[in-house]
Amino acid sequence: MTLYGVGLGPGEADLVTVRGKEILETADVVYSPGRLSRTVALEHVPEERIGDLDFPMTKDEEKLRTAWTEAAAEVAPKATAGDVAFVTLGDPNVYSTFGHLRRTIDAFHPDVDLEIVPGVSAVTAFATALGVEIEAGAGLSLREAAAGHSPTGPDRMILFKVTDAPATHEGLVAAGYDVTYGRRLFMEQGETVTTDDPTELDERDYYTLAYAEKESLDVESATAAFDTSAVSGETTDADTPDGSDTADANVRSDGGREFSAAELAALERAEGCAGGDCNADHGDANHGTTGVADER
Numbered sequence: 046m047t048l049y050g051v052g053l054g055p056g057e058a059d060l061v062t063v064r065g066k067e068i069l070e071t072a073d074v075v076y077s078p079g080r081l082s083r084t085v086a087l088e089h090v091p092e093e094r095i096g097d098l099d100f101p102m103t104k105d106e107e108k109l110r111t112a113w114t115e116a117a118a119e120v121a122p123k124a125t126a127g128d129v130a131f132v133t134l135g136d137p138n139v140y141s142t143f144g145h146l147r148r149t150i151d152a153f154h155p156d157v158d159l160e161i162v163p164g165v166s167a168v169t170a171f172a173t174a175l176g177v178e179i180e181a182g183a184g185l186s187l188r189e190a191a192a193g194h195s196p197t198g199p200d201r202m203i204l205f206k207v208t209d210a211p212a213t214h215e216g217l218v219a220a221g222y223d224v225t226y227g228r229r230l231f232m233e234q235g236e237t238v239t240t241d242d243p244t245e246l247d248e249r250d251y252y253t254l255a256y257a258e259k260e261s262l263d264v265e266s267a268t269a270a271f272d273t274s275a276v277s278g279e280t281t282d283a284d285t286p287d288g289s290d291t292a293d294a295n296v297r298s299d300g301g302r303e304f305s306a307a308e309l310a311a312l313e314r315a316e317g318c319a320g321g322d323c324n325a326d327h328g329d330a331n332h333g334t335t336g337v338a339d340e341r
């Protein structure tokens with residue numbers, strides 16, 4: 046029998062995965078570490094099957110170890126006799142209480158079988174909520190910014206635990222970042238706020254994150270070439286970068302804009318498929334064997 050760590054997603058009940066929902070509906074007991082995860086779990090599980098575990102909000106490691114040991118002692122026998130679930134908001138492997146429980150179970154109850162059902166994490170949900178696209182080739186780092194901290198360094202960062210947005214903002218702006226905030230994203234409980242004004246977030250709310258991007262980043266995507274406003278309908282030899290005859294080249298029509306073979310090659314390189322063979326049937330490890338483009 047099994048202990049399932051189930052990611053609930055950011056908070057809206059219908060962002061739980063199909064697999065996660067199936068586990069919640071069949072588990073003998075569904076443990077939740079906090080009020081919010083309990084509320085989300087209750088959308089899928091009757092109250093009598095919910096078990097509460099107490100994880101104190103403290104940095105005192107001794108107290109925390111005691112709480113994890115007691116939680117593991119409660120969960121382990123039930124996970125040996127049947128199937129139980131432990132839910133976390135987002136994903137169980139991203140800054141989550143489940144990690145502590147898993148390590149404690151591993152240490153004291155190594156016979157318990159364990160499986161994890163990933164969830165929609167704030168790591169990905171933030172992008173849709175804040176209208177951010179992490180483009181192919183771009184880096185993205187995760188940091189914590191509790192108590193007004195302003196970690197800096199990477200070009201793009203998601204900052205978790207933004208509990209003092211004005212203080213965090215000050216440090217980030219001084220270090221040359223543009224910053225956007227998201228509070229209670231895709232959450233039914235409480236008010237969702239997305240803003241780049243930290244004074245709107247004066248009130249402390251643990252479910253707040255920030256996306257910080259260096260001001261100096263000069264990102265021009267390959268699709269900038271689709272901006273037809275700068276291009277007349279007619280394309281002549283003189284317009285093409287290599288002066289080649291587009292009529293003879295490998296051209297395509299896209300929104301009235303024609304591309305020469307050289308332009309196409311440049312676009313494809315920028316998208317990471319040099320040679321234009323993303324769809325080719327290579328049969329090697331880097332290319333699909335079905336002729337279908339790799340998913341990115």
Ligand SMILES: C[S@@+](CC[C@H](N)C(=O)[O-])C[C@H]1O[C@@H](n2cnc3c(N)ncnc32)[C@H](O)[C@@H]1O
Nearest residue numbers: 055135136139166167205206229230251252253
């Ligand atoms: C302990 S971490 C848990 C992360 C979670 N396991 C996940 O994968 O999304 C808690 C932090 O995640 C961020 N967070 C989680 N859910 C959020 C949401 N729905 N909206 C905004 N921030 C969220 C906040 O920064 C919060 O302080």
